[in-house]
Amino acid sequence: MEKKPLQFVRRGEIVSLTGVSPARTLLEVLREDLQCTAVKEGCGEGDCGACTVVLAEPEGAGLGYKAINSCIRLAHSVHGLAVWTAQDIGARDGFVTAGPPQGDERPLGGQRPVSAAERGGTVLHPCQQAMVNCHGSQCGFCTPGFVMSLFGMYQNRVLAGQTVSREDAQTDLSGNLCRCTGYRPILDAAQEMGALPRVQVDEAAVLAQLRQIPPAPAADYSTPTRLADLLRLRAEQPQAQLVAGCTDVGLWVTxxxxxFAQVLDVTRVAELRELRQTPGALTIGAAVTLHEAYAALVADRPQLQRFAERFAGLPVRSSGTLGGNVANGSPIGDSMPLLLAMGATLVLASVRGERRVPLDDFYTGYRKNLLAPDEVLAYIEVPRPVAGEPSVGVEYLRVYKISKRQDDDISAVCLALNLQVREGRISSARIGAGGVAATPVRARKTEAALLGQPWARAAFESATPVLQAEFEPISDMRASAAYRRSVLGRLLLRYWAEEQGEPQLEALA
Ligand SMILES: Cc1cc2nc3c(=O)[nH]c(=O)nc-3n(C[C@H](O)[C@H](O)[C@H](O)COP(=O)(O)OP(=O)(O)OC[C@H]3O[C@@H](n4cnc5c(N)ncnc54)[C@H](O)[C@@H]3O)c2cc1C
Ligand code: FES
Ligand code: FES
Known part of the structure; x- marks a missing residue:
């Protein structure tokens, strides 16, 4: 089989590599084929952030930037994109970063490579310089990853004119772990870098190079850009490994x-990257990233903000997709309890046509679902809250993630409650639960116990034993069965207390 080269833009040049097998990771290619040892391998599973790199692809008239974990990202998925590592962001044209913070934009990247002698030594990017100034460069192993998350933040926040708050810095660095001296100097650097003279990627040069790269990568790694092509390929190659952001599949590799003999990547399919809104529903394409999907969900239901930030760390949310989370179907996945509580419907597509399936009916067993070999998950439809409609009632939606760490951890239990109240009574009840059964599941007995009850504490007290008895959770490294049962009941009462205005524990954490 003819091996077309894997091509991407790095350091102002088009990198071209042949013979890269479909299961090789971006980290392997950067370190082993390109000798880019600034990219470190810590955990190899998306947890520590040492391998963080920034990707960019055309967006509007310019580029859209994402910090992602290169250790679990398949190398071919960056064909036709631009890639930056901590080795690539020092200004390489002899300019020094001096001058006022605004209005002194200096080109970075897209220029011809310049020798160290020509530039008289390395010129640090503001995010690197801020790390030096704030003493944020600590053990050295994690630092390149921190720098790249800072670089992503610089591109997405600082150059967009935002002032980086402490909370912004914590959110954007949530995928980078430090176990030595701590985060304070690094968070300081995140806030300091915007005060340094500005440096800007030469986007016109990068875009011109990206246009030179032919769209099709290697024959054993397909990246269709239209849904019809994806469905045709899926029908022709039902044995191919379907991948999206690779934040689950990447771990199968590492x-x-x-x-994988053949990979079918859904992330370039234009239709699957769309977010559409009607007054009644939000339709999220399966390849919309978790970051973007949760931003849309939070726009409708602001109380989901903290929950959204507790899904992994930013690099995983920037690569992983909502469709991947749902299709993967982990019983401890976070989106499904919420989507069950919101009454989501899935659109499954194949060359035979589309069918709509309530998420309630999608899972058939542990990591098993209704998808036929020629089908893909195309869209997730989420009903939007109906405001000011007396026949529907008022929606009270909350979701709880119980895990050992606040940030970047997997749920032991996840519980999403969506009750509607009309004329003082619970008129509708949908409860989604994770970590309690072989699949994400609705708590139907508890819903029945609450339905029609007065909107009062007594309803939640009497439903508590029902919820605690409804499932047979297992004991594992995340929690014991007894703990899981106990916490479920407490969450029901916590939901009631918080709806009555008690302080939210999340806010106190
Ligand atoms: C460090 C780390 C932290 C994490 N934290 C969390 C967390 O807090 N909460 C949580 O829920 N998950 C978490 N995850 C798991 C993971 O991020 C999610 O499950 C993610 O949503 C998977 O999406 P993806 O696009 O990366 O899917 P992939 O890994 O590419 O694919 C996952 C599965 O879905 C299938 N698939 C993907 N797209 C489609 C489609 N359109 N149609 C049919 N099948 C498809 C693939 O074939 C594969 O079987 C974490 C993962 C890591 C590495
Ligand atoms: S090496 Fe730890 S996240 Fe990639
Ligand atoms: S910077 Fe590496 S452990 Fe702290």
Whole structure:
């Protein structure tokens, strides 16, 4: 089989590599083929952030930037994109970063490579310089990853004119772990870098190079750009490994050493990257990233903000997709309890046509679902809250994630409650639960116990034993079965207390 080269833009040049097998990771290619040792391998599973790089692709008239974990990202997925590592962001044209913070934009990248002698030594990017100024460069192993998350923040926040708050810095660095001296100097650097003279990627040069790269990558790694092409390929190659952001599949490669003869990547399919809104529903394409999907959900229901930030760290949310989370179907996945509580419907597509399936009916067993071999998950439809409609009632939606750490951790239990109240009574009840059964599941007995009850504490007290008895959770490294049962009941009462204006524990954490 003819091997077309894997091509991407790095350091102002088009990198071209042949013979890269479909299961090789971006980290392997950067370190082993390009000798880019600034990219470190810590955990190899998306947890520590040492391998963070920034990707960019055309967006509007310019580029859109994302910090992602290169250790679990398949190398071919960056064909036709631009890639930056901590080795690539020093200004390389002899300019020094001096001058006022605004209005002194200096080109970075897209220029011809310049030798160290020509530039008289390395010129640090503001995010690197801020790390030096704030003493944020600590053990050295994690620092390149922190720098790249800072670089992503610089592109997305600082150059967009935002002032980086402490909370912004914590959110954007949530995927980078430090176990030595701590985060304070790094958070200081995140806030300091905007005060340094500005440096800007030469986007016109990068875009011109990206246009030179032919769209189709290697024959054993397909990246269709239209839904019809994806469905045709899926029908022709039902055995191909379907991938999206690779934040689950990447671990099958790094931890289980799986190989793939053929990969079908959904992330370039234009239709699957769309977010559409009607007054009644939000339709989220399966390849919309978790970051973007949760931003849309939070826009409708602001109380979901903190929950959204507790899904992994930003690099995983920027790569992983909502469709991947749902299709993967982990019983401890976070989106599904929420989507069950909101009454989401899935659109499954194949060359035979589309069918709509309530998420309630999608899972058939542990990591099993209704998808036929020629089908893909195309869209997730989420009903939007109906405001000021007396026949529907008022929606009270909350979701709780119980995990050992606040940030970047997997749920032991996840519970989403969506009750509607009309004329003082619970007129509708949908409760989604994770971590309590082989699949994400609705708590139907508890819903029945609450339905029609007065909107009062007594209803939640009497439903508590029902919820605690409804499932047979297992004991594992995340929690014991007894803990899971106990916490479920407490969450029901916590939901009631918080709806009555008690302080939210999340806000106190
Ligand atoms: C460090 C780390 C932290 C994490 N934290 C969380 C967390 O807090 N909460 C949580 O829920 N998950 C978490 N995850 C898991 C993961 O991020 C999610 O499950 C993610 O949403 C998967 O999406 P993806 O696009 O990366 O899917 P991929 O890994 O590409 O694919 C996952 C599965 O879905 C299938 N698939 C993907 N797209 C489609 C489609 N359109 N149609 C049919 N099948 C498809 C693939 O074939 C594969 O079987 C974490 C992962 C990591 C590495
Ligand atoms: S090496 Fe730890 S996140 Fe990639
Ligand atoms: S910077 Fe590496 S452990 Fe702190």
């Amino acid at each position: 931890k289980q050493h799986r190989q």
